[in-house]
Amino acid sequence: MAQTSEMAPLRFITCGSVDDGKSTLLGRLLYESNRIFDDELHALEIESKRFGTQGDRTDFSLLVDGLQAEREQRITIDVAYRYFATERRKFVAADAPGHEQYTRNMATGASTAQLAIILVDARNGVVTQTRRHTRIVALMGVRHALLAVNKMDLVGWSEHTFDSVAAAYRELAHTCGLSTVEAIPISALEGDNVIRRSDAMRWHDGPTVLEHLESISIAGPAHHAGLRLPVQWINRRDSSFRGVCGRIAAGTVNPGDRVVSLPSGTTSKVQRIVTFDGDRPNAAVGDSVTLVMEDNIDVSRGDVIASDGSRPAVADQFEARLLWMSFDKMLPGRPYLLKLHCKETTATITTIKYVEDIDTGARLAAATLACNEIGVVALSLAQPVVFEPYAVNRTLGAFILIDKLTFETVGAGMLSFALRRSSNIQWQQLTIDKQARGAQKQ
Amino acid sequence: MSVLPRCRLPHLDDLESEAIEILREAATNARAPVMLYSIGKDSSVMVHLARKAFFPAKPPFPLLHIDTTWKFREMYAHRERTAAETGMQIIVHRNEQGILAGVTPFTHGSAYYTDVMKTEALRQALDAGGFDVVFGGARRDEEKSRAKERIFSLRTRGHRWNPKQQRPELWALYNTHLAPGESLRVFPLSNWTELDVWQYILRDAIPVVPLYFAKERPVVERNGTLIMVDDDRMPLPGGERPQNRMVRFRTLGCYPLSGAIESDATTVEAIIAATIAARSTERAGRLIDSDQPGSMEKKKHEGYF
Ligand SMILES: Nc1nc2c(ncn2[C@@H]2O[C@H](COP(=O)(O)OP(=O)(O)O)[C@@H](O)[C@H]2O)c(=O)[nH]1
Numbered sequence: 001m002a003q004t005s006e007m008a009p010l011r012f013i014t015c016g017s018v019d020d021g022k023s024t025l026l027g028r029l030l031y032e033s034n035r036i037f038d039d040e041l042h043a044l045e046i047e048s049k050r051f052g053t054q055g056d057r058t059d060f061s062l063l064v065d066g067l068q069a070e071r072e073q074r075i076t077i078d079v080a081y082r083y084f085a086t087e088r089r090k091f092v093a094a095d096a097p098g099h100e101q102y103t104r105n106m107a108t109g110a111s112t113a114q115l116a117i118i119l120v121d122a123r124n125g126v127v128t129q130t131r132r133h134t135r136i137v138a139l140m141g142v143r144h145a146l147l148a149v150n151k152m153d154l155v156g157w158s159e160h161t162f163d164s165v166a167a168a169y170r171e172l173a174h175t176c177g178l179s180t181v182e183a184i185p186i187s188a189l190e191g192d193n194v195i196r197r198s199d200a201m202r203w204h205d206g207p208t209v210l211e212h213l214e215s216i217s218i219a220g221p222a223h224h225a226g227l228r229l230p231v232q233w234i235n236r237r238d239s240s241f242r243g244v245c246g247r248i249a250a251g252t253v254n255p256g257d258r259v260v261s262l263p264s265g266t267t268s269k270v271q272r273i274v275t276f277d278g279d280r281p282n283a284a285v286g287d288s289v290t291l292v293m294e295d296n297i298d299v300s301r302g303d304v305i306a307s308d309g310s311r312p313a314v315a316d317q318f319e320a321r322l323l324w325m326s327f328d329k330m331l332p333g334r335p336y337l338l339k340l341h342c343k344e345t346t347a348t349i350t351t352i353k354y355v356e357d358i359d360t361g362a363r364l365a366a367a368t369l370a371c372n373e374i375g376v377v378a379l380s381l382a383q384p385v386v387f388e389p390y391a392v393n394r395t396l397g398a399f400i401l402i403d404k405l406t407f408e409t410v411g412a413g414m415l416s417f418a419l420r421r422s423s424n425i426q427w428q429q430l431t432i433d434k435q436a437r438g439a440q441k442q
Numbered sequence: 443m444s445v446l447p448r449c450r451l452p453h454l455d456d457l458e459s460e461a462i463e464i465l466r467e468a469a470t471n472a473r474a475p476v477m478l479y480s481i482g483k484d485s486s487v488m489v490h491l492a493r494k495a496f497f498p499a500k501p502p503f504p505l506l507h508i509d510t511t512w513k514f515r516e517m518y519a520h521r522e523r524t525a526a527e528t529g530m531q532i533i534v535h536r537n538e539q540g541i542l543a544g545v546t547p548f549t550h551g552s553a554y555y556t557d558v559m560k561t562e563a564l565r566q567a568l569d570a571g572g573f574d575v576v577f578g579g580a581r582r583d584e585e586k587s588r589a590k591e592r593i594f595s596l597r598t599r600g601h602r603w604n605p606k607q608q609r610p611e612l613w614a615l616y617n618t619h620l621a622p623g624e625s626l627r628v629f630p631l632s633n634w635t636e637l638d639v640w641q642y643i644l645r646d647a648i649p650v651v652p653l654y655f656a657k658e659r660p661v662v663e664r665n666g667t668l669i670m671v672d673d674d675r676m677p678l679p680g681g682e683r684p685q686n687r688m689v690r691f692r693t694l695g696c697y698p699l700s701g702a703i704e705s706d707a708t709t710v711e712a713i714i715a716a717t718i719a720a721r722s723t724e725r726a727g728r729l730i731d732s733d734q735p736g737s738m739e740k741k742k743h744e745g746y747f
Binding site: 009057062079080083089092104105107108112140178216232233235236237241243248274275276286287288290301316317325337340341342394395398399400402406408410412435 | 452453456459460463466467469470477493494495496497498499507547571582584585590609610611613614615617618621632633635709
């Protein structure tokens with residue numbers, strides 16, 4: 001295990017079709033970064049003989065295929081998280097399943113990833129699963145792709161083969177909105193261009209997989225106008241203390257800042273940022289905080305505290321992209337529970353504008369969404385909510401749908417824009433503005 | 443020796459904020475939450491995070507210790523110190539039938555013993571308390587089957603885990619809804635590694651059981667593992683004499699089942715240096731994990747943490 005000098009960890013997801021070599025690649029990265037320990041290596045050698053597909057050779061994929069059922073059936077059925085570090089960076093890797101029926105798990109891994117490693121078998125090139133996975137990671141907001149063209153040993157290390165696969169993939173990535181693609185020819189089995197430069201592919205002058213992972217810089221969220229704090233919990237130790245708790249989704253906060261609680265629209269000033277180790281002078285995006293306000297304003301779980309000068313919108317009708325994850329089809333008009341940041345309410349899908357064909361990106365008419373389908377839909381909520389488009393802020397734009405009877409998580413969605421502002425909210429905002437002006441005069 | 447300067451480690455801030463978010467989220471919707479307290483380093487970190495999450499209020503849940511009666515004496519002492527310092531209630535549960543039946547790690551083998559005194563005891567305690575949200579300190583980096591577990595992990599009736607039917611868990615949008623009889627296990631340290639835990643203990647000066655630090659202790663060797671003779675219940679056949687060796691523990695459990703490692707790391711800094719250089723996983727010293735292939739996964743299906 002390496003000691004890492006401080007730099008932001010990279011969260012990535014590995015995806016590809018079954019047998020493209022994801023597990024082998026990830027096992028290699030773990031092994032070469034010294035994250036595989038002696039006792040694990042010993043267990044691995046024994047298991048390689050029992051379940052492995054490499055004869056007496058050590059099968060690195062067994063390191064990451066964790067569940068017994070997977071080892072017996074030799075497929076990856078659920079997303080697994082792995083942690084490793086090199087001297088330059090810490091990594092969190094989500095190993096996503098390639099099987100179609102488990103696509104929802106891939107969306108899970110992608111929802112928090114900054115980069116996707118997309119594996120293809122050099123012999124097959126870009127296949128249906130590659131398109132599917134690329135669309136899903138792009139949909140989940142991943143902007144960077146590393147295309148690993150694997151099993152180059154089986155195509156005679158051919159530069160020509162690599163170039164044509166890479167070109168086909170770049171075209172796909174472009175239509176999906178992935179902003180950077182780094183294509184790397186590898187052999188996961190032999191380790192070529194994973195960590196060690198390949199002698200067999202001297203024609204490749206780009207980075208190795210690890211070099212790229214270590215050096216890629218992930219731009220923070222676009223410059224943001226103000227504080228966004230979804231209210232998670234109200235801390236009432238006793239009648240004298242009232243703290244507003246949550247994890248900052250954007251911006252910074254300092255005592256003295258003028259803030260607004262939405263949707264109510266009441267304004268106040270931040271008095272203290274309270275912690276176990278004493279008050280702190282400021283806090284920023286990513287921090288879990290407890291704020292004490294100057295006034296006893298009306299605020300509850302599901303509200304959002306924002307900078308008074310830059311308010312996010314409030315609405316109850318949206319256009320959104322929705323990935324359906326349940327084997328029971330989505331039914332327009334049926335009420336589902338919706339969870340958006342800390343807010344829970346009821347939502348119905350009023351119309352399906354279209355379903356995206358995952359292979360071609362074509363827009364198809366549909367009356368319902370089946371498992372693993374992605375649709376663009378109109379949503380109607382029982383209550384107005386504070387939001388921002390997913391492209392602006394993942395935390396304020398991402399939601400899940402929960403079945404009201406089974407409590408299964410059935411859908412994952414991303415808000416695109418409000419279809420209309422909630423009318424009663426506009427009215428509320430007007431009266432509040434008067435109050436706020438009054439308060440400022442005092 | 444100063445392996446790392448006592449400077450800010452931004453990734454620890456991030457892990458801390460994430461854990462606090464998880465604790466608050468789970469507590470918000472819980473009817474009867476409880477935090478499992480094993481007295482080990484991960485539990486110490488969990489208690490510390492809980493105090494931070496709800497400060498200045500006290501954490502809105504008690505701690506639950508499943509007592510096999512075979513923990514190290516220093517662990518029991520640490521438990522009492524924690525109770526006094528935090529003011530939190532600690533529920534102690536023992537499987538009395540198991541004790542009456544004389545189930546011990548020496549007489550019944552580690553697999554059966556663990557099943558009765560830990561897994562069954564845990565189920566009894568959870569049923570008795572009617573707890574619907576149970577915080578655990580498990581980390582995904584500990585073991586392969588844990589690498590796949592959700593942060594909010596659903597247990598069906600009878601506390602069973604079904605890895606093939608886990609709820610998708612996207613972003614930080616946790617689904618906390620439960621049908622009657624179901625419960626949630628919640629793991630705020632899911633994304634922490636062993637190294638993160640020690641760096642955090644150092645940063646926040648969190649008290650841990652002294653057994654983690656090297657000291658001369660009386661040990662005997664069993665199947666290549668060093669076992670500390672913590673009291674006179676340890677059978678010493680043929681007048682065997684324990685040897686004093688400089689040892690420490692990477693994980694703590696029941697003393698007859700916890701392997702010590704030879705070490706002279708006497709400070710948190712030295713443990714961090716040793717963790718960075720380590721060549722075997724943390725759980726290698728635990729005898730119960732390697733009973734049978736897929737051993738941990740099997741225990742989890744049955745409700746073990
Ligand atoms: N020849 C060759 N075989 C590979 C390579 N990478 C992986 N494999 C083999 O392809 C099979 C599938 O690999 P695995 O990592 O389990 O694929 P996954 O299903 O994508 O996780 C295994 O038999 C691997 O040993 C490679 O670079 N070259």
